[in-house]
Amino acid sequence: MNKQPTPSPAPSVPNRDIKTIVNAGLKRRHAAERRFRWYGLIAISLGLAFVALMFVNIIGKGYPAFWQTYVQIPIKFDPEVIDPDGKRDPQALANADYAALVRVGMRQLFPNVQGRLELRALYGLVSSDAAHELQDRVLQNPALLGAEQEIWLLTSATVDTLVKGNIDRALDESERPIKDNQIEWVDKLQATGKIEKKFNAILFRNGDSREPEQAGIRGALVGSFYTLLVTFLLSFPIGVATAVYLEEFAPKNRWTDLIEVNINNLAAVPSIVFGLLGLAVFINFFGLPRSAPLVGGLVLSLMTLPVIIIAGRAALTSVPPSIREAALGMGASKLQMVGHHVLPLAMPGMLTGSIIGMARALGESAPLLMIGMVAFIVDVPKSFLDPATVLPVQIYLWSDLPERAFVERTSAAIMVLLAFMILMNALAIVLRKRFERRW
Amino acid sequence: MQSFLLLTLILLSAGAYSLGRHRAFAVAGGHIRNLHSLPSFYGSYAALWCGLPALLVFAVWATLQPNVIIDLVVAGLPPELRNLPPDRLNLVVNDLKNLVSGNIVSSTPNSAMLEAANHYRNLRVIGNASLWIVVLTLAIAGVTYAWRAISPTLRARNRVEQVVNLFLIVSSTVAIFTTVGIVLSVVFESILFFRQIPITEFLFGLQWSPQTALRVDQVGSSGAFGSVPLFAGTLLISGIAMLVAVPIGLMSALFLSEYATPRFRAVAKPALEILAGIPTVVYGFFAALTVAPLIREIGTALGLHVASESALAAGLVMGIMIIPFVSSLSDDVINAVPQSMRDGSYALGATRSETIKRVLLPAALPGIVGSILLAVSRAIGETMIVVMAAGLSANLTANPLEAVTTVTVQIVTLLTGDQEFDSPKTLAAFALGLMLFVVTLILNIIALHVVRKYREQYE
Numbered sequence: 001m002n003k004q005p006t007p008s009p010a011p012s013v014p015n016r017d018i019k020t021i022v023n024a025g026l027k028r029r030h031a032a033e034r035r036f037r038w039y040g041l042i043a044i045s046l047g048l049a050f051v052a053l054m055f056v057n058i059i060g061k062g063y064p065a066f067w068q069t070y071v072q073i074p075i076k077f078d079p080e081v082i083d084p085d086g087k088r089d090p091q092a093l094a095n096a097d098y099a100a101l102v103r104v105g106m107r108q109l110f111p112n113v114q115g116r117l118e119l120r121a122l123y124g125l126v127s128s129d130a131a132h133e134l135q136d137r138v139l140q141n142p143a144l145l146g147a148e149q150e151i152w153l154l155t156s157a158t159v160d161t162l163v164k165g166n167i168d169r170a171l172d173e174s175e176r177p178i179k180d181n182q183i184e185w186v187d188k189l190q191a192t193g194k195i196e197k198k199f200n201a202i203l204f205r206n207g208d209s210r211e212p213e214q215a216g217i218r219g220a221l222v223g224s225f226y227t228l229l230v231t232f233l234l235s236f237p238i239g240v241a242t243a244v245y246l247e248e249f250a251p252k253n254r255w256t257d258l259i260e261v262n263i264n265n266l267a268a269v270p271s272i273v274f275g276l277l278g279l280a281v282f283i284n285f286f287g288l289p290r291s292a293p294l295v296g297g298l299v300l301s302l303m304t305l306p307v308i309i310i311a312g313r314a315a316l317t318s319v320p321p322s323i324r325e326a327a328l329g330m331g332a333s334k335l336q337m338v339g340h341h342v343l344p345l346a347m348p349g350m351l352t353g354s355i356i357g358m359a360r361a362l363g364e365s366a367p368l369l370m371i372g373m374v375a376f377i378v379d380v381p382k383s384f385l386d387p388a389t390v391l392p393v394q395i396y397l398w399s400d401l402p403e404r405a406f407v408e409r410t411s412a413a414i415m416v417l418l419a420f421m422i423l424m425n426a427l428a429i430v431l432r433k434r435f436e437r438r439w
Numbered sequence: 440m441q442s443f444l445l446l447t448l449i450l451l452s453a454g455a456y457s458l459g460r461h462r463a464f465a466v467a468g469g470h471i472r473n474l475h476s477l478p479s480f481y482g483s484y485a486a487l488w489c490g491l492p493a494l495l496v497f498a499v500w501a502t503l504q505p506n507v508i509i510d511l512v513v514a515g516l517p518p519e520l521r522n523l524p525p526d527r528l529n530l531v532v533n534d535l536k537n538l539v540s541g542n543i544v545s546s547t548p549n550s551a552m553l554e555a556a557n558h559y560r561n562l563r564v565i566g567n568a569s570l571w572i573v574v575l576t577l578a579i580a581g582v583t584y585a586w587r588a589i590s591p592t593l594r595a596r597n598r599v600e601q602v603v604n605l606f607l608i609v610s611s612t613v614a615i616f617t618t619v620g621i622v623l624s625v626v627f628e629s630i631l632f633f634r635q636i637p638i639t640e641f642l643f644g645l646q647w648s649p650q651t652a653l654r655v656d657q658v659g660s661s662g663a664f665g666s667v668p669l670f671a672g673t674l675l676i677s678g679i680a681m682l683v684a685v686p687i688g689l690m691s692a693l694f695l696s697e698y699a700t701p702r703f704r705a706v707a708k709p710a711l712e713i714l715a716g717i718p719t720v721v722y723g724f725f726a727a728l729t730v731a732p733l734i735r736e737i738g739t740a741l742g743l744h745v746a747s748e749s750a751l752a753a754g755l756v757m758g759i760m761i762i763p764f765v766s767s768l769s770d771d772v773i774n775a776v777p778q779s780m781r782d783g784s785y786a787l788g789a790t791r792s793e794t795i796k797r798v799l800l801p802a803a804l805p806g807i808v809g810s811i812l813l814a815v816s817r818a819i820g821e822t823m824i825v826v827m828a829a830g831l832s833a834n835l836t837a838n839p840l841e842a843v844t845t846v847t848v849q850i851v852t853l854l855t856g857d858q859e860f861d862s863p864k865t866l867a868a869f870a871l872g873l874m875l876f877v878v879t880l881i882l883n884i885i886a887l888h889v890v891r892k893y894r895e896q897y898e
Contacts, residue, residue: 040694270820363718
């Protein structure tokens with residue numbers, strides 16, 4: 001029997017023809033290849049362009065807010081106005097009419113201005129903060145009484161906006177926030193060098209205010225600090241303990257499975273739902289005060305916990321089992337093995353994860369709206385129970401206000417927030433680079 | 440006052456630690472080998488006995504004391520004040536608290552109020568003093584007990600480790616309690632809500648205007664609680680977001696994993712992920728002040744009517760926010776496809792794009808679908824962008840140029856500001872929260888399931 005297979009029949013198309021068929025399609029296929037590549041490049045450039053656009057947009061809007069316009073006014077600390085009794089009683093000094101001094105100074109600068117309306121427009125160039133400034137100076141140094149000084153005082157927000165070139169002078173007077181005669185005076189002051197832009201320390205020194213030129217982020221920064229402190233103090237120990245328990249001690253059973261499923265789900269629950277939890281449980285059930293950094297920290301720590309646990313578990317699994325076996329072999333108890341050997345080795349990874357979680361908590365605002373941290377609060381909080389707001393919520397509050405000066409300040413506050421976040425992420429990267437060990 | 444007590448307690452525990460150590464040395468006659476555990480464990484044993492019971496009592500006391508004092512003070516008020524309706528009584532209590540802490544009081548205090556305030560102050564002083572006494576007594580009793588218990592045969596290490604173990608277990612249950620807390624708080628309030636508004640109206644009603652009438656004869660405040668327009672608005676905005684995020688995110692992921700040089704990838708990938716790290720309030724600001732006016736201008740130039748809080752603006756910016764979620768999740772999935780499959784395709788003469796379209800994408804499809812679902816759940820739950828850039832009025836429309844509102848926007852508007860806690864208006868927020876929680880939970884479970892099932896295929 002001939003077991004030789006019959007030779008396969010010759011291909012119906014000769015070799016040469018396959019080549020022509022392939023070659024004929026090659027041009028089209030290469031064109032498609034190039035197109036596809038371009039789509040990819042366009043997509044990624046779009047993504048990167050958005051990043052760049054946002055940063056340029058916000059920095060462009062925000063950087064002028066770091067400068068503020070001041071006007072130099074001759075102030076005569078008239079004892080007749082400040083202290084008519086001549087007793088130098090601090091109470092009397094505090095209650096004196098300092099705005100009158102400012103008004104006198106302004107009239108001295110523009111002696112020709114007459115009439116009530118005109119004068120009121122003139123006084124409107126200076127912020128109401130100017131009187132406080134003079135009061136502070138006198139209270140600190142009562143010897144100023146009777147002296148005459150040229151003092152740089154804060155201008156109103158509209159003057160500031162004009163000087164920064166954000167008011168269109170071509171508009172009709174009725175459509176501008178600033179009147180023609182005011183513009184004239186400002187120009188005159190500028191020509192004589194009596195108006196100057198100085199570094200805006202108020203932004204970092206004051207709490208919130210209805211007057212844009214006096215509003216600052218100090219209160220929000222301190223509130224953020226307290227809130228994050230509570231968040232860290234609660235979520236870091238609990239997160240590390242949970243990660244250690246689940247990785248090193250937990251038996252593999254239904255209960256630990258349930259815990260794991262819970263953690264994974266919590267990581268994906270919308271942040272606003274945590275706010276509802278905080279409102280219903282911490283405020284209505286436990287009766288904790290509204291707007292308090294303590295409650296905000298509690299809510300944020302529940303949100304941050306899954307992040308820290310997941311990062312902590314990843315850090316623990318990356319520690320090789322040989323370390324554990326060596327420790328146990330030397331007679332260490334399981335807890336000693338974890339505490340003396342595994343945990344120190346996993347700590348950099350855990351800290352990195354926690355810092356990233358804290359950075360996220362710093363930028364979070366939705367759940368804090370639920371627990372009343374959106375109130376208008378002027379005072380800088382002094383404890384964990386004082387009403388407070390946080391930086392992102394301050395941004396939200398300011399973004400609602402129509403004045404151009406507030407838009408500027410909102411952008412500036414965003415810049416500060418982003419700076420903190422970049423700082424925290426950089427710290428995490430440095431930690432990882434510096435202490436990460438490859439096994 | 441209370442933090443000072445806490446500090447004292449910590450110092451006492453530190454003292455107890457060194458006391459326990461010394462005691463262990465003493466009972467062992469100076470030879471550690473006679474002891475069951477290391478001396479430091481005896482120290483920790485003493486410290487735990489000193490600190491833990493006292494701390495527990497302190498925590499319980501500190502949470503209960505304010506309410507107990509209020510109850511006592513209210514009980515001591517003259518009957519005409521005590522029998523006020525609860526909300527008026529609350530005002531009186533608030534006035535009292537302000538009076539005690541020396542703040543400005545809304546009404547001039549009368550003699551009864553002043554007396555009550557004094558009563559309040561006295562009770563608080565008594566409460567704080569007895570707290571100190573109880574806590575310090577407990578701490579000292581604990582140290583004494585530990586002092587007597589320490590002997591060479593005491594298994595201090597095991598006892599201490601038991602406590603630490605307990606701490607670990609309790610910590611790991613926090614996640615469960617959080618979930619339970621979320622579910623209970625939303626479900627409980629939702630049940631109250633559904634008692635007043637039928638659940639069918641909430642689920643299928645087409646009208647949403649949560650203003651409830653203060654008076655019976657008031658005009659224009661019907662109080663309709665049909666959530667369909669809210670979900671339609673949420674879907675519209677999320678849909679626009681996905682239209683932006685999915686193509687850009689997916690193509691970026693494909694480009695980065697298949698075409699880009701390692702150096703380009705090392706720069707571009709983290710740069711793209713910056714988008715994920717930017718706080719959402721920043722996106723909201725960007726959407727409301729830059730994108731929305733821009734879209735409005737373009738629309739007006741084209742002769743279209745564009746609402747100033749159009750769904751398009753919010754959706755676009757939300758899409759930008761979600762790009763990195765889609766791209767990094769799909770990047771993981773694409774990288775998980777084995778290299779051998781790519782090599783096989785190249786060996787057959789396919790170009791790169793053909794390999795991607797015919798081999799990679801079909802193989803990675805379940806994972807990509809999972810990552811898109813995760814992104815959708817993110818979009819639905821996103822709050823700040825829509826609060827700042829989307830509208831407040833509930834329109835049932837599919838036109839992206841009109842203003843729509845979303846579930847999260849309504850939750851925020853219903854719950855910020857002053858509120859009483861039993862009106863359907865505030866309870867509606869919790870019902871919406873329940874729906875939001877359920878929808879995102881289902882999306883996440885499906886997504887995780889799809890991703891996990893797919894991963895097993897190649898491992």
